[in-house]
Amino acid sequence: xxxxxxxxxxxxxLPATVVERTEDVIAIRDVNPQxxxxxxxxxxxxxxxxxxxxxxxxxxxxxxxxxxxxxxRRAGAANGFRLVxxxxxxxxQTVDHVHVHVLAGRHMSWPPG
Numbered sequence: 001x002x003x004x005x006x007x008x009x010x011x012x013x014l015p016a017t018v019v020e021r022t023e024d025v026i027a028i029r030d031v032n033p034q035x036x037x038x039x040x041x042x043x044x045x046x047x048x049x050x051x052x053x054x055x056x057x058x059x060x061x062x063x064x065x066x067x068x069x070x071x072x073r074r075a076g077a078a079n080g081f082r083l084v085x086x087x088x089x090x091x092x093q094t095v096d097h098v099h100v101h102v103l104a105g106r107h108m109s110w111p112p113g
Contacts, residue, residue, distance in 0.1 A: 006097035010044045024060060025067050036105030037075035041068040048096045049087045068100040076104030
């Protein structure tokens with residue numbers, strides 16, 4: 001997608017702090033962190049939502065979640081971590097490229113806020 005922020009980051013057209021990268025998954029630091037460790041994990045290929053990704057490539061969705069979980073364990077191994085996937089505008093998704101927020105390094109209250 002020509003106008004997708006995360007596609008441009010994955011292509012190296014926009015700067016980001018890359019935490020981990022494979023051929024098909026990229027993890028970057030969030031520019032507006034909500035926890036001491038806040039990373040976004042996403043497929044390199046464009047998929048608008050987690051539902052779209054699961055419809056098209058369950059194996060890739062699994063790799064995204066495995067990467068998110070591994071990064072969460074590394075960042076918050078002693079006390080846990082939170083994975084968040086916002087889906088669609090009603091779900092709070094602001095960039096239409098599926099991404100998993102990995103938050104760690106502090107106590108996560110519920111409900112979030």
